[in-house]
Amino acid sequence: MDGTKQSGLVKFKDNLFTVKDSLLGSFIRSGAPTSDRSRTAIMFNNFFLHVQTVKTHINTLRPSYTLGMGLIALFLMIIAFISGIFLMVYYNPSIENAFNSVKDINFVVSGGKLMRNVHKWSGEAMIIFVLFHMTRVFYTSSYLRGREFNWLIGIVLLVLTFLLNLTGYMLPWDQLSYWALVIVANIIAAPLEMTDIMGVTKYFDIGGISKELFLGGLVPGKEALNRVYLFHIMLLPAAILIILGVHFWRIRKDGGLTRPDKFDRKDTDTTYITPPDKTGDIFPTYKTYGLMELAKGKTPAVDNDVENTVLSWPNLLIAELAVMMFTLAAVVAYSFYIDAPLKELANPAIPENPAKAPWYFLGLQELVGYSAFMGGQGIPMAALLGLALIPFLDRESEHTGIWFSNKQGLTVTIISFIVGTVGLIGTLAFTIQYGWFRNWWPNIPQIVIVMINPGTIWLGFVMIWSLATIKITGSTRMGAIALFTIFLVSYIILTYTGTVLRGPNWDFFWSQSEWPIH
Amino acid sequence: MHSRFYLSLLLISSLVLMMFIGMGVYREMTSEWKTYQTEYKNMLVRNAEDDAARKRAEKLEIGLRQNYVASLNKSDRCMSCHIGVENPYMAKADQPFTLHSGDYIENHPVDKFGCTICHYGQGRATNKKEAHGKGHTHWDYPIIPTKYIQSACAKCHDYKMLQEEGAELVVKGEKLFREKGCRGCHKLNGVGGDLGKALDGIGSKPRAYYAMKHVVGEHTAYNWIKQHFDDPRAIVPTSEMRVFMEEDESDLLTTYIFSIREEEMPSKYRFLKNIVTPPRDGESLYKMFCVACHGSGKISVYDEIFDRTIPAITNPPFLRSADNKTIKNIVMEGRGGTQMTSWKTTASGLKEEDVDKIVEYVASSRTYERPEPFNYLEFQTNIDSGMRLYNNRCSYCHGKEGKGGNRQLGINLKNSTVQQVLDPEFLALTIRDGREGTPMPSFGGDGLGLSDQNIADVVAYVKTFGKKK
Numbered sequence: 007m008d009g010t011k012q013s014g015l016v017k018f019k020d021n022l023f024t025v026k027d028s029l030l031g032s033f034i035r036s037g038a039p040t041s042d043r044s045r046t047a048i049m050f051n052n053f054f055l056h057v058q059t060v061k062t063h064i065n066t067l068r069p070s071y072t073l074g075m076g077l078i079a080l081f082l083m084i085i086a087f088i089s090g091i092f093l094m095v096y097y098n099p100s101i102e103n104a105f106n107s108v109k110d111i112n113f114v115v116s117g118g119k120l121m122r123n124v125h126k127w128s129g130e131a132m133i134i135f136v137l138f139h140m141t142r143v144f145y146t147s148s149y150l151r152g153r154e155f156n157w158l159i160g161i162v163l164l165v166l167t168f169l170l171n172l173t174g175y176m177l178p179w180d181q182l183s184y185w186a187l188v189i190v191a192n193i194i195a196a197p198l199e200m201t202d203i204m205g206v207t208k209y210f211d212i213g214g215i216s217k218e219l220f221l222g223g224l225v226p227g228k229e230a231l232n233r234v235y236l237f238h239i240m241l242l243p244a245a246i247l248i249i250l251g252v253h254f255w256r257i258r259k260d261g262g263l264t265r266p267d268k269f270d271r272k273d274t275d276t277t278y279i280t281p282p283d284k285t286g287d288i289f290p291t292y293k294t295y296g297l298m299e300l301a302k303g304k305t306p307a308v309d310n311d312v313e314n315t316v317l318s319w320p321n322l323l324i325a326e327l328a329v330m331m332f333t334l335a336a337v338v339a340y341s342f343y344i345d346a347p348l349k350e351l352a353n354p355a356i357p358e359n360p361a362k363a364p365w366y367f368l369g370l371q372e373l374v375g376y377s378a379f380m381g382g383q384g385i386p387m388a389a390l391l392g393l394a395l396i397p398f399l400d401r402e403s404e405h406t407g408i409w410f411s412n413k414q415g416l417t418v419t420i421i422s423f424i425v426g427t428v429g430l431i432g433t434l435a436f437t438i439q440y441g442w443f444r445n446w447w448p449n450i451p452q453i454v455i456v457m458i459n460p461g462t463i464w465l466g467f468v469m470i471w472s473l474a475t476i477k478i479t480g481s482t483r484m485g486a487i488a489l490f491t492i493f494l495v496s497y498i499i500l501t502y503t504g505t506v507l508r509g510p511n512w513d514f515f516w517s518q519s520e521w522p523i524h
Numbered sequence: 525m526h527s528r529f530y531l532s533l534l535l536i537s538s539l540v541l542m543m544f545i546g547m548g549v550y551r552e553m554t555s556e557w558k559t560y561q562t563e564y565k566n567m568l569v570r571n572a573e574d575d576a577a578r579k580r581a582e583k584l585e586i587g588l589r590q591n592y593v594a595s596l597n598k599s600d601r602c603m604s605c606h607i608g609v610e611n612p613y614m615a616k617a618d619q620p621f622t623l624h625s626g627d628y629i630e631n632h633p634v635d636k637f638g639c640t641i642c643h644y645g646q647g648r649a650t651n652k653k654e655a656h657g658k659g660h661t662h663w664d665y666p667i668i669p670t671k672y673i674q675s676a677c678a679k680c681h682d683y684k685m686l687q688e689e690g691a692e693l694v695v696k697g698e699k700l701f702r703e704k705g706c707r708g709c710h711k712l713n714g715v716g717g718d719l720g721k722a723l724d725g726i727g728s729k730p731r732a733y734y735a736m737k738h739v740v741g742e743h744t745a746y747n748w749i750k751q752h753f754d755d756p757r758a759i760v761p762t763s764e765m766r767v768f769m770e771e772d773e774s775d776l777l778t779t780y781i782f783s784i785r786e787e788e789m790p791s792k793y794r795f796l797k798n799i800v801t802p803p804r805d806g807e808s809l810y811k812m813f814c815v816a817c818h819g820s821g822k823i824s825v826y827d828e829i830f831d832r833t834i835p836a837i838t839n840p841p842f843l844r845s846a847d848n849k850t851i852k853n854i855v856m857e858g859r860g861g862t863q864m865t866s867w868k869t870t871a872s873g874l875k876e877e878d879v880d881k882i883v884e885y886v887a888s889s890r891t892y893e894r895p896e897p898f899n900y901l902e903f904q905t906n907i908d909s910g911m912r913l914y915n916n917r918c919s920y921c922h923g924k925e926g927k928g929g930n931r932q933l934g935i936n937l938k939n940s941t942v943q944q945v946l947d948p949e950f951l952a953l954t955i956r957d958g959r960e961g962t963p964m965p966s967f968g969g970d971g972l973g974l975s976d977q978n979i980a981d982v983v984a985y986v987k988t989f990g991k992k993k
Contacts (some may be wrong), residue, residue, distance in 0.1 A: 022830035038739065039912045106599075106648065113601070113650045114588060122550050180662075181732075278529040321527060328530040349662045354733045523737045 045319040055323075057254050062322040065265035065407065067278050072263065074329045075139035081333040082132040086170075087243065089125035092117075097177065099235040101174075101228045104179035104222075105351045109312070112348065123341030129171050131337065133366050136167050137511035139495075144396070144490050145419070147406045147483065148264040154397035156256040159249060161394050166246045168366060173238035175364045179231060184352035185232070185361035187226040191217045193363075194375060196382035204454045222469070225354065266407035269314055278325065279316045359510045368504025369497055375512055376442065376459035385461050389493060396490065401481040415487055418475060422488040426495035429467065433460050434503055438514045467490045532739045556651045557604040561586045564607050564621050571613070588650065591638045595790045600638035600656065606931040610634060619661035620652075626690075637793075642676035643668035644668045658742055664730035666744050668782065671775060675727065679789050697780025700773055700987035702802055705816030709765070712784070715873035716816040717813070718865045719764060735760065753990030757829075764829050764863070766816050806885025809878055814886075817863065821886065824962045830863050833933070835962050845953045852883045853945040860939025861927070903980035912986030913978055917967065918986075926989045933963045944989030951983045 021028070031037075036047030049060045065071055096115055104232040113116040143149060149157035172190065176183045198213035207214070222229025258262065349358075356401060363371050373381025405411035408421055437460045444451045468489065476485035509515040510522060561584075568581035589603040608614030615623045632642075640647040645667035649655035656665030670677065674694040677686055687695045707716035710723045714854035727747065738745040738759050739751055748759060753774035756765040769777075802808065819825065821838035836842060837851075846854075856879060858866035859964075867874050915924065921934035936942075942951070956979055958966030967974045976981070 048552060097883075109646075109648045110599075113648055113654075116552065117548065277525045280527055324527050324534070325530045328534035328537065331534050333543065335537040335541035335544070338541055338548075342544050350664050350730060350732065351665075353730060353732070356730065523743075 026449065030306045039319055040162045048523050049318050055319075059256055059262055059320055060318055060324060062277055063262060063265050063269075064271060064279060064314050064316060064317045065261045067267055067316070067321055067325055068275070068488060069278065071265075071409075072326050073138070073142055074332075075135055075142050077326060077329045078333050079132055079135040079139050080489075082135060082337070083246070083250075084275050084330075085128040085337055086125055086132065089128065090239070090243075091124055092121050094239060099177065099231055100203050101179055102175060102229055102351070105232065108178040108180075110349060117160040118237070119345065122215045122340070123344065123346045126174075126346035127338045127341050128345070130366070133171060134162050137494075140164065141490075141494060144274075145410055145415075145487070146408065147266060147411060148402060148404050150401065150403040151264070152260045153256075155252060156260060157200050157397045158394055159253045159256065161390060162249055163253060165390070167240060170238065170246065171366065173234045175348070176231070176234045177238060177351045178348055181349040181352055181356075181358050182347060184354065185224060187221075187230060189220050189242065189361055189363045189371065190367070191226065192222050192308065193367075193370065194383035196374070196378040199377065199379040199452065199456060203456065204453075225350075234254060264407040267404075271314060280320050301398065323388050360512055361506060362504070362508075365501060365505045368508075369500030370504075372500045372504040372508070373461040376437070377397040377456045380456055380459060383408055385465055388465055392489060393493065396486050400483060400486040401443055402483040405479060405483060411483055411487070414479060414484060418479065418484045418487045419491050422443055422471070422475075422491035423495055425471065426468075426492035428497065429465060430496055432498050433464055434499070436460075464496065468496070528539060528579060555781065557601075558586060558587065558604045562609055562621055562960060564957075566831055567617070567621070568580070574735060591635055593636065593638045594964065595792070596638060596641050598647055600640050601650055602639040602643075602645070602647060603649055604657075605652065607637075607649060616956070618692055640665075641679075642668075642673065644676075658744065664741075666731070666746075669746055671967030672746055672779045672782055673810065675779045678780075678783035680794045680796075682796045682799050684800050686872045693776055694779050694783055697776040697778070697783075700777050701780050702808065703811045703815070704768070704777070704975035705811060705814060708813045709814040711873065713873075717867075719863060723781070723784055725784065727782040727784045728786035746778065746782070747780050750774055753777055766827070766829065776778040805880070806881040806888070809882050813872075813874065814882065816980070831993065832862060833962055835959070837887050838886050840889065840891050841957075842959060843887055844872070844895055845957055845959075846950065847894075848883055848887050850946060850950050854880060854941060855879055855883060857945045859935060859941055859943040873984070895953055895957060896977075898976065899951055900948045900952045900983060901976060905980050907981070907985050907988060909978070910981035910983070913982050914985050917974070923965065926986065937986050938989045942988070943987065948983045948987060951986065952979050955979050 034048065035051045036044045039045045039048050039200050046060045048055065049058065050056045063320075087412060093111060096106060096107055096118065108122070109516060111122050113119075117120075143157070143160065176187045176190075195213040195217035197216070198207065198211070201207040201213060218224065220230070220233070221227070222233050362368060370381060370386055373385055375381065379385075405415070410416040442459060443455050471492065472485045472489040475488040476482055479485075507514055508517065509520070515521055534725070543687040565581065565584045565586065568584065569578055572578035573821065589607065590804055591598070591600045591603065593600070602837075603609060604620075605620040606648050608617055609624045611630060612623060614621050617623070635794070638647065641646075643664040644657075646655050646661070646663045646665075648659045649663075653659070654661045654663065655667075657666035671693075672725050674686070674691040675697075677691040681689075681691070683698060686692070690964045706712075706723075709717040709719035710721065712723045716722070731743070734745055734748040738749050738761075741747055748794060752763075752765075753767060753769060756763040756767060767774075787846035801932030814821070817827075817830075817834050817835055819834075821836055822841065824836040826833045836964050854864075855867045856876075857868070858864050858871075867871065867879055869875060918934070922937050923934070954964065955974070956966065956976070958964050963973060968976065968979060
């Protein structure tokens, strides 16, 4: 008995002294990443790393291929999450205190103003980079070969990004928040225009019901703020996290990032990869290799790993870390100089003029100016539907992994860009200069304007343009390029118009400095 | 390691990030209020009279000062910079360290009242620009200029006390407000005319309530109100407001305007001991509601803004033809188509007994020399002849359809006052004798040669205007 007791204590003592090693060992099971084997093991032993492959294709690591857009969007989201938790500590979601608590974050919370700026700008930058990421994915045909479903998930993520930003915009309860809330509620109520035309609003007021559901009442108030807050801090983040998990899992399942079928290594690749050391473990030094076969190619592939891949640890992870640090530094630097806007306390009696939605919806608001239903719901739905259907209508997968597919693709992109820019600016200029049907024939039925307005005409033109491209080039991919290019151009031009060129009463001005002084 | 590209990106980004975090920390450590407090502390140490005082000064903690006054819902951080506001030794110091002027602070201790309850501005802000809230700071209530500061006193104190204890500017403003006839056009607490905007809570209206386009200098509500008093049409080109100001009266009225506030102070802050009800005799009421347009009422004035003649209502010829009942009817019903609005209780909030007092005051200069009665009812009237006469003699001023207006001199004869309220006798007398002091000439007898029968016909015709659609 005595001896057993003795040895138990000794065991305990030994365990105690080796606690550092055993504890670390339980965290990092494969030991320090010093050999290819342990570098491999670390990737699939770690929960957070195992969603990525053990080996990464060199093409994926080329900055010129992905431009890091998706990664930047992810890191922006993480930054927004962390800064958001910081802000949540101080923010109070009641109409009495919301504005004051944001003021306090700005004025007395240590680092509060910077944190709020970081939160605001990382969130809004997310929109830009999610769109950039989508653009990259599109122009490299990365929505094909089993990735069709992931493209759809990507569109859901885009919508969630918009919604997260929008709900966040409403929380400070200042004039911007309040009137954006009013505008968004009115966009939600846009089917009213249709039900009014059909004369069934009395029985089937889908627009009014949606609006009431969103606001928790007829006008924005404390219920609306609570709803928006709940969405912003709980439902939408949870949704985006889960769906983002699926997005990443599908990338893995669909065979990683796309790459061209015919891949050649370049000399410059060595600036961003570490070649495998090929010593120890699976490449024991005591083994020798004999020449078995002559194969085409410049040199024997001694330094190359299987199929132009390199180990993810450290190659991929160092790249991710660098992009993360770059994103963080850029956001903090921007936030250091530019403050997130905060206007006067919300005042239902004094409308902002112009009352504007957040900038990323001003393209929609521009269209809403023509027809509430078409601009607010019809055209955006059509655009989203068009985007979603691209992988199913274009199945030419031979260009996958190549920017703009081929020379013809680049030409179509450039021509569509020019046609889109000139055409849309022309349409807007005409409408601004000469007005629309209502100005010419005041008694025209509203249904005609809903159906035929600059927005729908433009939508129709884009469809015809894409179909014409398909017919002329004989390639659905070219049609898709034409469609997507004009979509991007339209989003940018309409957003610019709504943001910069529209002033009080939604009148046209070249810049804000020309606005009449109120 | 060969991944030079990503490693350099990592290194540079990390350095940039550290630099900006460092700059952020530095910016917070050297904030405006910290600099001021350090300066203040040094001043105290330098000027200490003895060692004990110096030691106390050295112990002064540099930190954000905040007055949270729960019952006023105010968090004022003004003392983070204005740290010497309660220190008598700071009487001669420069801003922001100087002692509060006067003896107000003795009776209004900062910890019970805060600062913004009187001075406005953004109490939560911790830098000068946003705390004072001037310029483009997106703050609704910028700091109030000291010349209007007495408006804040009236939030809690009665006018008697204000008069006696040194807030006479707002008292004078209030008196001017009553005597300039502001409520002839503006409602306050539900009583007043309809031409202008109601003034309830006007002092609490945010900056965005005002159209600042033509305001000279800082775009604040204070400047808007003051400059609007000086020249209404310079600020609002379409304004019909009539003002007659002497020198400093616009400042006094501005002070009073900013004491009309939406928010009510908690009862424990209010100090209302001698509430003196302003006089409500006929003369006071006349001034309160009528004087802005009618002035003394002795002479008719052609008003360019109204584009019509404002009739003399206290001159004897008018009073001779109009008896009290007629005057009261006109006051109660108003004159449709003119700036004279109805003063019925339902329209103006004015009680009928007050209207009676006003009518009595207006009629007080009547000489009791009634005109020779016309006896309208004794005439057999002929509407066709009345129509011919009207078209020949009256329509030039009153219009073919009797609508008046449109740069025509005559009043609207279609309005309900003429049609329903005024009796034909009064109309006939007006046509026969004219209205002295107005463009309405005497048509009867020796004047423009209408016989009494003619006049009766015209009256009968005029009375038919109300029946046509």
